[in-house]
Amino acid sequence: MALLNILQYPHPTLAAKAAPVTEFNDDLKTLAADMLETMYAAPGVGLAANQVNVLRRIVVLDVSEDKSGQMVLVNPEILSSGEELVDHEEGCLSLKGLYEHVKRPSAVKVRAQDLDGNLFEFDAEGLLAVCVQHELDHLDGKVFIDHLSRMKKERARMKLLKIRRKREHEREEEA
């Protein structure tokens, strides 16, 4: 297994649409294992292939606190969304340090394939619903601040630049 490099916004791959997975082979299993390892090490609750520079429709997630909720979704799609919206403060490993409130449906029904190509469905609510929608967005080239109004998005981008500059500054002082 290997730790993968996580691309930082606004890398073009983060804005690209990932292609469906058609071959359920060992390479796919290795990618999923590496993505899980990378997600846990970050640490984060979800990671999409775009974020590790692979334009394939695969995401990993685990919203549990003890690594017991590991999920790999290949070619995932949202079959239906609840009407109720919830406001949740989201973050992203590709926009490190930035947290913004995003409104999304509070419940979704998801269909995906596992690493052997078997179809399965599940209902997600709470943090899992937020996380699934956030990760599926990545596969379509969307990041969470794309859900904000133009003004709020611009403000968020500025905030992110400031966070990065501060982090760089801190690193320089350590060196």
Ligand code: NI
């Ligand atoms: Ni993300």
